[in-house]
Amino acid sequence: SRMEPTVMVVFGAAGDLTWRKLVPALYNLYLDGRLPERFAIVGVARQEMDDAGFRRKLREGVDLHSRRSVTDESTWSGFADRLSYLAGDFTTAETGALLSRRLEGLDREWNGRAVRVFYFAIPPGLMEAAARQLESLGVCRDCSRDRLVVEKPFGRDLASARQLNGLLTSLFAETQIYRIDHYLGKETVQNILAFRFANSLFEPVWNRRYIDHVQITVAEAVGVGKRGGYYDTSGALRDMVQNHLLQILCLIAMEPPVSFSADEVRNKKVDVLRAIRPIRPEEVHRVAVRGQYGRGMVACEGVTGYREEQGVPPDSVTETFAALKLWIDNWRWQGVPFYLRTGKRLRAKVSEVAILFRPAPHQLFPSAAVESWQPNRLVLRIQPEEGIASRIQVKQPGTRLLLGAVDMGFRYHDAFHAASPEAYETLLLDVICGDATLFMRADQVESAWGVISPILDTWESVPPADFPNYQAGGWGPETADLLIAKEGHSWVQPD
C-alpha cells in the first residue's frame, strides 16, 4: 500500500488496554493487510521485560481477546517482529534518550521520516509529565506526521479537562491530538450517521413534530471486575455518560453536516452539547438518578455486591448506575426529552437507542381494535445483535379488525456476511492515516463535562442514603423508572 512508514509508541504498554485491545486490533489490521508495510510498535513501561517477554505477553492477549486467533505461526512472527519493548520510566532523561535513539534508528532504517503515533495508555496523573517529556525530546514536532492519542479518562471534571487541554494545546497543535472514545469506532455507532443521512425516509420525521422522546441505554452485565481501584474514583457518570452516552446522543441529535470532513462533523456534534439545557443544582434530584449494585438476585446468586468487590471500600458511595433526563434547546428538539441510562451488573449486555414516535394524529379505528396499541418506535441496536428494527402497527389476521404491533428490521449479521472490525481497529487505522473525524476535539470534551458537572457536584456534596439500591441482575434502581414515569414514559426493555 501507499501508506507512510509508521511507528506507534505505546506508553503504558504493560497495562491491560495494550494487551486486551490495542495489540489485538493491530494484529487484525495486519491480517487484513491494512498496516503500512513499514510499521513498528514500541512499548514503553516501567515493568522489567525484554522484547521476547513482551511478545509472549501480547501473544497471550491475542489468543484471549482477538476476534481472529493465530492460525499460522509464520504470520504471527511476521507481526511479532514489529513489536519491541523499552523498559523504563518515560519521564526520565535516560528513557527519553533511549526512545529518541530508537525513533531515529527506525527513520534511518526506513530511509525517511516515519509517521510517529504516541499512544497515552497511562493514568491521568502521568499525562502531564509524559506530554512535557515528549515535547522536550523534540520527537513530536512535525505537525503533519506526529500524533498523540489520549485515552480516557480525559480529566475528572471540567476544570481538570480544561487544564489538560490547555497543557496539550500549548505543547502540540490541536490537529495532532486524537482524544479517543472507542464507542465512536463501533460500526453501529458510525452507522447512525449513515442511517440518518444516506436515506430520505427517516430524516423528515427526525424532529419534535414526530418524535415523542428518545432513550439511550448502555447496559452491562459485568461488574467492575479487577478495575475496582480505578472505577471507585470514577463512577458511571464519568466512566460512561460523559463520553460514550453523550457521543451517541450527539449523533442522534445533530444537524446534517455539510460534508464528512472532521471539522464539519465535529462542529455539528458540539452544537448539540452546547444546546443541552444546563441543569440547575436544585433540580439535579429531579433529572438524575444514581444507583449502586448490591448482591445478586436469584438468577445470579453468588454475585457479589459492588462494596464487596476487590479494590472497593466497604462504604463506597460511587455510583455504578446513572440515569438522566436531558432537554435540547433548539428548533429540532424543543420539548423532546432524551433519557440516558447506563449501569454495571444489569440483566444483560445491551446498548441501544430507542426513538419513540408520537401517536398518529387522528385515531379512526374503533377502540376495541387498538387495545394493544403501541407507539411506533425505531430501535437502533448497537450491541450485541447489531441492527435496526422499527415497530409498526398492522392488522392482525382474522375477521375482526384488530391491530397488532410487528417489527420490521435488519440485522448486520444476516445482511452482511463479513465480520465487523473491532472499534479499536477502525480508530487506530484512522490515527495512522491522520483522519480525526471519529475523535473528540477539545471543545467537545469540555462541553460534555459541562453537561454533567452540576450532577457530579451535587452528588459529591450529598452522599446517597440508599446505596446499594439495586440488585445485580436487574434493570437498575426503581428511581430510574420513576424518573421517566413523570412524563408518562417507561423504559423500553431490550428483548
Ligand code: BG6
Ligand atoms: C469503557 C469503560 O470505556 O467502556 C468500561 O471504562 C466499560 O467501564 C467499557 O466496561 C464498555 O465498553 P464496551 O465496548 O464493552 O461496550
